Structure formats: structure tokens, C-alpha cells
Amino acid sequence: MAKRKKGKSKAFSPKLQEAQHRKAYIRKLIYFAEAVGVEDFDLIASVDTLHYLFNMRVGVSTLITNSPEISVAILKDIREVHEKFLNEFRFTFTGTADGKVVTLRDFLSIGHALYYFLTSDKPSFSSEILKQRFAEYIELMENDPFPFTHLYETLWQASLAKSTLDTKMYWVNHEYKLKDLRLTNHFELHAVRPEQKIVKINGIFRKVLRVGWARPIEGPEWISIDASHFGLAQSLGKASLPLFIQPHALHRMDERLDCIDAYLQHFYLYLSLLEPKVVENQMGLKLIEYIYQDKKLGYLLADVVDGIVVVRTFLFITMDRTPEGQALQQTIGLEAVDKKYLAIDRLSTFILSDIPNHPDIKEHFMEAGCTDLFKFDTSALQPEHQIELGQFIRTYLDKDRTQLPQINEFTEEEQLQVTVA
Incomplete structure (x- = not known):
């Protein structure tokens, strides 16, 4: 065939x-x-x-x-x-x-x-x-x-x-x-990689990174900040100053916003600095509000160095030297050592603990201006996943805390950052 x-x-x-x-x-x-x-x-x-x-x-x-x-x-x-x-x-x-x-x-x-x-x-x-x-x-x-x-x-x-x-x-x-x-x-x-500079801060040379973000189609947009926020527009002869950040500030932000992905932390840093809201604390330090999805979670401590604005560290909203941290100190006596001991200097504590289930404890934070810490949706969390902290804080506030060791909530690096020149 x-x-x-x-x-x-x-x-x-x-x-x-x-x-x-x-x-x-x-x-x-x-x-x-x-x-x-x-x-x-x-x-x-x-x-x-x-x-x-x-x-x-x-x-x-x-x-x-x-x-x-x-x-x-x-x-x-x-x-x-x-x-x-x-x-x-x-x-x-x-x-x-x-x-x-x-x-x-x-x-x-x-x-x-x-x-x-x-x-x-x-x-x-x-x-x-x-x-x-x-x-x-x-x-x-x-x-x-x-x-x-x-x-x-x-x-x-x-x-x-x-x-x-x-x-x-x-x-x-x-x-x-x-x-x-x-x-x-x-x-x-x-x-694109952000521009890098070396500047001298408190006698030490530091690397800083230009702040901006790369937008679809348009490409990178670099931020400048109004010099009048720092009272320097006339003396410098410039209306705005380029904005940089120390890598140290990004590391502190990652530690303190410890349940938010790094790329989201950085993206909302960029958004917070596009139209910055600048406040001055009791020490005369310039703080820029950090807003994450319409929630104020902290501040970016900024200063003018060599003709540029440098974000030198990130302060969580409850920490000393923030308006809310100062209010917590004045109303219920929470010092740096207390905040460190109770771990209320980081976001995960408020997301994962049962503090919102204790109205009296929650009210202390809300009266100090930390209301936004309780606006996260935690409905997906199971009870066994929550850290039982509310009753512990209540008991802790009733104790004599004068004998506690004097530690500081800031790192040694940040002691230099937050010192008023």
C-alpha cells in the first residue's frame, strides 16, 4: 500500500x-x-x-x-x-x-x-x-x-x-x-536612581538622597520645598529649596511603621512632601506631617543644610518631640522610657494589640491627637492574633515609675539629629 x-x-x-x-x-x-x-x-x-x-x-x-x-x-x-x-x-x-x-x-x-x-x-x-x-x-x-x-x-x-x-x-x-x-x-x-549628595551635619559628613517619585509616562518628579517654611526665603534669595533625605530617616521609618511595606512608606513620604504641612514643636524644630492614606502617623524632622532641605529622621506620632508625644507626656506622664517599654513607639502595637478594645486607654491616645492610629481596618484579625496590651497599660500607668532606668527612645544617631543647633 x-x-x-x-x-x-x-x-x-x-x-x-x-x-x-x-x-x-x-x-x-x-x-x-x-x-x-x-x-x-x-x-x-x-x-x-x-x-x-x-x-x-x-x-x-x-x-x-x-x-x-x-x-x-x-x-x-x-x-x-x-x-x-x-x-x-x-x-x-x-x-x-x-x-x-x-x-x-x-x-x-x-x-x-x-x-x-x-x-x-x-x-x-x-x-x-x-x-x-x-x-x-x-x-x-x-x-x-x-x-x-x-x-x-x-x-x-x-x-x-x-x-x-x-x-x-x-x-x-x-x-x-x-x-x-x-x-x-x-x-x-x-x-532612575535618586541624586546623591554628601553634606556636613553636626560636623559629620552624611549621604543624602533627593526626594521624588517616578510617575507613569511623565517620569521622575523631584520635590522642592518653600524656603519660607524655614524663614529663609529672603536671606537665601530663593523661593524654594531642593529636598533630600538621609538614609537613616528611611531606616527609622521602616522600624516604626513596621507593618507597612517599604515601597508604600516611601511613596506616601513623597505624597506627604508634595504639599507639606510644616509645624514647629516646643523645641523650635521643624516637623513635616507624614500622612499615610489620610492618616497622620508621624513627622519628618527637617532642617536646612548647605542650601538644601534635609529630612533628618522620622518620628512616630507618639514619640517625644512631636506635639502628640508631648501631650501624652503632659496628660498621663508617659516619658520616653515608658513608650519604649510599652512598644507604643511603633505602628504594629496599635494594629495588632487590643488597645482599641479598652475605651479608657484608647481615649488617652485620642485626646493627645493620635486618633488616626485607630482608623485602620483590623476586622480580618482573629482574637488570638491580638496582643493583650490594654490591661497591661492600665496597670502600668498606676505604678510608681520613678525607679525605672532612664533610657531614651531615640538612637544615638538621632540624638544628633534632633539637637537644636
């Missing part, structure tokens, strides 16, 4: 694959039209129109980088997050009857192609009818930024968790590029 000649499987025929791809795309296109409120799109769009839309579809590229600063591992991790958001982030267009949802990827590909077709001069017997039916969608694309806001948020999420001030900050750029005669959403990953 003659052997049958082996041929290419039809399943791998390029023409067959393209036909399958075309059908799948047109199905998505019809669904997208329904999602924006045009339920009869498949009836009023000609075959030529559907095929034309397939041919002009907008591509969505894989995240790439041309930066030697970015390792293969970092690119892989950020790319995975980026792809996950593109494929899984779904939203609904307002005004639709059945609330059909579309992925961000489909919006960038199908939604853009549809808009460009509707607003182009390509002649089609159904184009005028389609323009009328898609009038609301065209208006949304031109006047309502909400889909692009979702894209911007996705770009934030992709690189945020890998960025810190003491290493590198990453950001994803998005632009449209023409590739193989097709428009493509081009995504590229970039990295």
Missing part, C-alpha cells in the same frame, strides 16, 4: 489561523459595541466595515525596556503585573443597559480602533449611521478621561511595588507607535 504523503495540518494553515483570529476579533468587536450601548452593531455594519476594522486593529505590545539599569528579574516581575492588569482589569461604560464589562486590553485595542474608524474619513455606506449610533462613545473618548484614568492607574500598579528611594524608582511609559503599518500601544519600562 502506498504511503500517504505527509502534508501540513490544516490546523496550522496560516490562512485558517487568520480566519479564526478574524472571527474571534469580530465577536469581541460586536461585544464591545454592545458594551457601549450599540446593540445592533452587527446588523448595521457591513462585512467590509468589519474586515476593515480587523485590519486596522490597534496592537498592545509586551512591556519592554532598553535601560541597562533594569535587571531581567525586575522586568519579568513588572511585566507579569502589567499583563495581569491589562487582561483582568474590567470596567463598565456608563449608560449601558446590561452593564457589560470590557477589559483594559480590549479597550486599548478594539475601542481605539473603533474610535479611529468612526472619526476617520474612510468612506463606507454605513459610516454615517455608525457615527450617529456611536455618538455617545465618540463624545466619551474625546471628553471623558475615565478609561485613560484606569490605564494610568494600571501603569502605577505595575511598577510601584518595586520602587524605593534608597534603590531605584521604576515607571512605565505608554505611547502610540506605528509598527508594521498598524498603530500599537507601546509600553516601555524605565528606571
